[in-house]
Amino acid sequence: xxxxxxxxxxxxxxxxxxxxxxxxxxxxxxxxxxxxxxxxxxxxxxxxxxxxxxxxxxxxxxxxxxxxxxxxxxxxxxxxxxxxxxxxxxxxxxxxxxxxxxxxxxxxxxxxxxxxxxxxxxxxxxxxxxxxxxxxxxxxxxxxxxxxxxxxxxxxxxxxxxxxxxxxxxxxxxxxxxxxxxxxxxxxxxxxxxxxxxxxxxxxxxxxxxxxxxxxxxxxxxxxxxxxxxxxxxxxxxxxxxxxxxxxxxxxxxxxxxxxxxxxxxxxxxxxxxxxxxxxxxxxxxxxxxxxxxx
Amino acid sequence: xxxxxxxxxxxxxxxxxxxxxxxxxxxxxxxxxxxxxxxxxxxxxxxxxxxxxxxxxxxxxxxxxxxxxxxxxxxxxxxxxxxxxxxxxxxxxxxxxxxxxxxxxxxxxxxxxxxxxxxxxxxxxxxxxxxxxxxxxxxxxxxxxxxxxxxxxxxxxxxxxxxxxxxxxxxxxxxxxxxxxxxxxxxxxxxxxxxxxxxxxxxxxxxxxxxxxxxxxxxxxxxxxxxxxxxxxxxxxxxxxxxxxxxxxxxxxxxxxxxxxxxxxxxxxxxxxxxxxxxxxxxxxxxxxxxxxxxxxxxxxxxxxxxxxxxxxxxxxxxxxxxxxxxxxxxxxxxxxxxxxxxxxxxxxxxx
Amino acid sequence: xxxxxxxxxxxxxxxxxxxxxxxxxxxxxxxxxxxxxxxxxxxxxxxxxxxxxxxxxxxxxxxxxxxxxxxxxxxxxxxxxxxxxxxxxxxxxxxxxxxxxxxxxxxxxxxxxxxxxxxxxxxxxxxxxxxxxxxxxxxxxxxxxxxxxxxxxxxxxxxxxxxxxxxxxxxxxxxxxxxxxxxxxxxxxxxxxxxxxxxxxxxxxxxxxxxxxxxxxxxxxxxxxxxxxxxxxxxxxxxxxxxxxxxxxxxxxxxxxxxxxxxxxxxxxxxxxxxxxxxxxxxxxxxxxxxxxxxxxxxxxxxxxxxxxxxxxx
Numbered sequence: 001x002x003x004x005x006x007x008x009x010x011x012x013x014x015x016x017x018x019x020x021x022x023x024x025x026x027x028x029x030x031x032x033x034x035x036x037x038x039x040x041x042x043x044x045x046x047x048x049x050x051x052x053x054x055x056x057x058x059x060x061x062x063x064x065x066x067x068x069x070x071x072x073x074x075x076x077x078x079x080x081x082x083x084x085x086x087x088x089x090x091x092x093x094x095x096x097x098x099x100x101x102x103x104x105x106x107x108x109x110x111x112x113x114x115x116x117x118x119x120x121x122x123x124x125x126x127x128x129x130x131x132x133x134x135x136x137x138x139x140x141x142x143x144x145x146x147x148x149x150x151x152x153x154x155x156x157x158x159x160x161x162x163x164x165x166x167x168x169x170x171x172x173x174x175x176x177x178x179x180x181x182x183x184x185x186x187x188x189x190x191x192x193x194x195x196x197x198x199x200x201x202x203x204x205x206x207x208x209x210x211x212x213x214x215x216x217x218x219x220x221x222x223x224x225x226x227x228x229x230x231x232x233x234x235x236x237x238x239x240x241x242x243x244x245x246x247x248x249x250x251x252x253x254x255x256x257x258x259x260x261x262x263x264x265x266x267x268x269x270x271x272x273x274x275x276x277x278x279x280x281x282x283x284x285x286x287x288x289x290x291x292x293x294x295x
Numbered sequence: 296x297x298x299x300x301x302x303x304x305x306x307x308x309x310x311x312x313x314x315x316x317x318x319x320x321x322x323x324x325x326x327x328x329x330x331x332x333x334x335x336x337x338x339x340x341x342x343x344x345x346x347x348x349x350x351x352x353x354x355x356x357x358x359x360x361x362x363x364x365x366x367x368x369x370x371x372x373x374x375x376x377x378x379x380x381x382x383x384x385x386x387x388x389x390x391x392x393x394x395x396x397x398x399x400x401x402x403x404x405x406x407x408x409x410x411x412x413x414x415x416x417x418x419x420x421x422x423x424x425x426x427x428x429x430x431x432x433x434x435x436x437x438x439x440x441x442x443x444x445x446x447x448x449x450x451x452x453x454x455x456x457x458x459x460x461x462x463x464x465x466x467x468x469x470x471x472x473x474x475x476x477x478x479x480x481x482x483x484x485x486x487x488x489x490x491x492x493x494x495x496x497x498x499x500x501x502x503x504x505x506x507x508x509x510x511x512x513x514x515x516x517x518x519x520x521x522x523x524x525x526x527x528x529x530x531x532x533x534x535x536x537x538x539x540x541x542x543x544x545x546x547x548x549x550x551x552x553x554x555x556x557x558x559x560x561x562x563x564x565x566x567x568x569x570x571x572x573x574x575x576x577x578x579x580x581x582x583x584x585x586x587x588x589x590x591x592x593x594x595x596x597x598x599x600x601x602x603x604x605x606x607x608x609x610x611x612x613x614x615x616x617x618x619x620x621x622x623x624x625x626x627x628x629x630x631x632x633x634x635x636x637x638x639x640x641x642x643x644x645x646x647x
Numbered sequence: 648x649x650x651x652x653x654x655x656x657x658x659x660x661x662x663x664x665x666x667x668x669x670x671x672x673x674x675x676x677x678x679x680x681x682x683x684x685x686x687x688x689x690x691x692x693x694x695x696x697x698x699x700x701x702x703x704x705x706x707x708x709x710x711x712x713x714x715x716x717x718x719x720x721x722x723x724x725x726x727x728x729x730x731x732x733x734x735x736x737x738x739x740x741x742x743x744x745x746x747x748x749x750x751x752x753x754x755x756x757x758x759x760x761x762x763x764x765x766x767x768x769x770x771x772x773x774x775x776x777x778x779x780x781x782x783x784x785x786x787x788x789x790x791x792x793x794x795x796x797x798x799x800x801x802x803x804x805x806x807x808x809x810x811x812x813x814x815x816x817x818x819x820x821x822x823x824x825x826x827x828x829x830x831x832x833x834x835x836x837x838x839x840x841x842x843x844x845x846x847x848x849x850x851x852x853x854x855x856x857x858x859x860x861x862x863x864x865x866x867x868x869x870x871x872x873x874x875x876x877x878x879x880x881x882x883x884x885x886x887x888x889x890x891x892x893x894x895x896x897x898x899x900x901x902x903x904x905x906x907x908x909x910x911x912x913x914x915x916x917x918x919x920x921x922x923x924x925x926x927x928x929x930x931x932x933x934x935x936x937x938x939x940x941x942x943x944x945x946x947x948x949x950x951x952x953x954x955x956x957x958x959x960x961x
Contacts, residue, residue: 138586139582144589146323546744
């Protein structure tokens with residue numbers, strides 16, 4: 001059964017929910033850990049510039065290719081830049097791209113899903129077919145194709161990633177809507193003569209939101225990983241600011257010589273993706289408890 | 296619905312899907328903003344040269360005509376011409392494809408193998424730390440970018456431990472050539488058949504050369520384990536859920552009541568019931584596998600389609616990329632078709 | 648077999664469910680004990696407890712189950728496994744879901760035989776075929792799958808599986824509940840025949856008093872996890888001692904009367920999570936006194952081999 005609670009205020013409500021998570025067992029823990037990781041990452045990104053020991057862009061802060069030491073905790077790269085500083089400050093691009101692509105996905109995928117499944121008929125069939133085809137296609141390959149055609153750049157990358165994941169939103173929204181559409185209270189609303197728009201907004205949408213949130217968090221993780229993949233293949237966002245993705249790309253050439261160049265930024269990317277994945281997996285367990293203990 | 300009807304229907308349904316995918320590819324490459332030819336030259340050539348180039352590739356025709364040519368060509372297995380040297384892309388695709396196929400097969404084996412084993416263990420120790428650890432492992436393995444894992448593997452097993460090679464498909468000079476079978480009589484002018492699949496493991500068996508076989512396996516190790524590990528998370532979860540559900544069923548309790556050993560119950564009763572969903576999942580994961588293959592092949596210098604795309608990106612060879620991506624689309628459709636038919640064949644409800 | 652003070656509780660998130668609360672009885676070789684009660688009274692849990700197959704979060708909390716000189720409660724799992732199927736066997740309620748849909752029925756039987764006895768496959772198959780004869784199933788069907796049989800036939804297979812190794816005790820958990828009345832009669836007939844032929848000891852768990860009347864030598868009535876009455880069959884029907892038994896018998900319509908109002912027991916089955924202090928049947932009992940709500944009645948032997956737990960009788 002779907003819960004339709006209204007949070008008690010924007011800050012207090014979520015905090016209360018957060019504190020009660022561990023009670024929900026394993027899934028609750030996972031969500032909590034995920035949230036902690038993500039928040040830490042975001043905080044690091046924000047305060048990074050203020051706490052990094054060196055200027056991440058400065059060359060020759062130490063010997064080139066210096067291994068991790070007390071002076072350079074994460075070593076230096078081929079330009080003598082301090083890796084620790086780069087790691088602390090390098091998250092912005094990735095986060096931005098991921099955030100942008102998730103937002104685009106959301107803005108496009110959810111409404112299309114809502115309307116298509118609600119209205120039904122041939123339109124729905126056609127759109128579903130298109131979405132299923134995109135969904136069936138290897139994501140990265142499609143993203144590569146699109147990104148390469150659009151050219152480099154943060155927005156273009158976000159767009160290419162967004163296209164691959166729109167079908168995910170579409171499907172989940174559609175499956176929910178189809179179920180809810182048949183329920184008694186929707187029929188009742190129609191009988192009273194409520195307009196379609198109202199029905200969608202007030203009856204269907206609130207029940208769809210939990211699933212969308214779950215999909216969004218996993219989407220975030222996927223977006224980060226795909227962005228990292230694209231960057232690794234050479235189609236990264238070219239920026240002047242430190243960027244984990246870029247370190248990945250350049251670090252690749254120096255693996256045997258200086259593994260730390262690629263390792264630590266890579267680790268950060270993993271942690272970020274992991275954080276979101278934990279939240280998403282935990283949430284999906286919580287919202288759809290598949291198996292209950294005992295009879 | 297009989298099996299035959301189902302198969303025919305399913306094949307017919309694949310056609311619109313393939314068409315849609317191919318159109319999608321076409322739209323991305325030709326219709327999206329960005330002129331492939333200009334991008335190729337990066338605005339660094341004379342207008343005449345560009346026009347000549349465009350003409351040779353057939354890119355100056357009206358869009359709908361290009362679309363028809365594209366589809367028509369695909370029907371004849373013509374995947375376009377490379378921007379680099381106007382050579383047919385299909386040749387390059389078909390020579391790179393077996394490598395990717397081999398990688399895909401072994402990676403899937405690793406993924407399903409690890410996935411089912413861990414999934415069973417996880418289900419057996421439901422709600423214990425072991426269960427939780429395995430579940431977390433499944434989630435984490437999925438979150439690791441496959442190229443990162445690949446690099447770590449390379450460092451650990453290739454550089455530090457020096458157990459396994461870090462790149463390439465086999466030791467130089469050890470490429471299997473398959474077997475040549477002489478026919479007892481001439482058959483339309485053919486005197487012998489060349490038995491080769493392009494898969495090094497199989498071809499070395501045809502050739503009867505154990506050394507080549509071992510080398511091929513050695514080189515396959517790291518890339519397929521890497522890709523397989525990343526993919527295994529899904530199978531862990533699937534097996535675990537399936538097992539937990541099946542283990543709660545009455546016939547399992549009844550089997551226990553007859554004193555059957557736990558191992559028998561788990562493998563012979565519960566796991567057998569999970570077989571079909573695993574098969575379906577294998578089909579669904581094929582697309583993910585291909586995506587992962589691109590990164591894996593790049594990391595391990597594996598000469599497959601994935602790496603082909605990667606190098607073509609470097610050369611800004613957009614027509615080649617289009618051809619390769621179209622090939623991917625067809626591959627996905629075919630695999631999906633095969634899995635569906637296999638499923639229908641094996642599902643007792645449809646068969647009986 | 649002797650069951651002493653058996654307590655099996657389910658430890659759920661909502662609390663502890665006392666499914667079997669301090670139940671004791673004896674069953675002798677060759678006897679058929681009928682356990683009756685409404686749904687949720689704990690009779691099935693009792694059956695599972697003897698087999699030690701209680702699903703989580705259930706556990707045996709207290710008590711002894713003495714069988715052939717051993718206490719089953721204390722027995723380690725690998726020892727218990729050898730007993731299951733071979734010395735104590737179980738027949739389940741729903742034959743549709745209790746058989747492995749992917750296994751031929753012949754294989755079910757053969758597998759059971761091979762698990763416990765060191766015989767060749769051929770011998771196991773021969774025994775399986777003979778078993779099918781006894782069950783009234785045609786031998787050719789040994790290679791058929793469960794879904795190719797009707798409900799009645801499947802239940803015969805289940806019975807066969809229980810009999811395959813000639814166990815000392817068979818527990819039948821609602822063996823005919825899932826079957827229609829005509830098939831039910833056939834199955835009961837079969838069970839009676841086999842009971843005599845194999846000289847079985849049987850615990851028959853059911854909510855249908857009619858069946859136990861036919862089949863059982865002695866009857867135990869359960870209510871809310873407790874055994875409220877235990878005695879030989881005839882005396883219970885002639886003169887039920889416990890108010891619940893009385894009400895139960897009363898509620899069975901009499902086929903001979905043309906017009907009658909149906910009697911039922913007012914109230915609803917109690918919550919096993921928070922049992923009340925006194926006698927659990929008190930809220931629905933028409934003879935209830937103040938004492939009944941405060942003190943739980945202990946089971947006492949009113950006459951020879953007649954046990955009851957009720958303040959009225961002791």
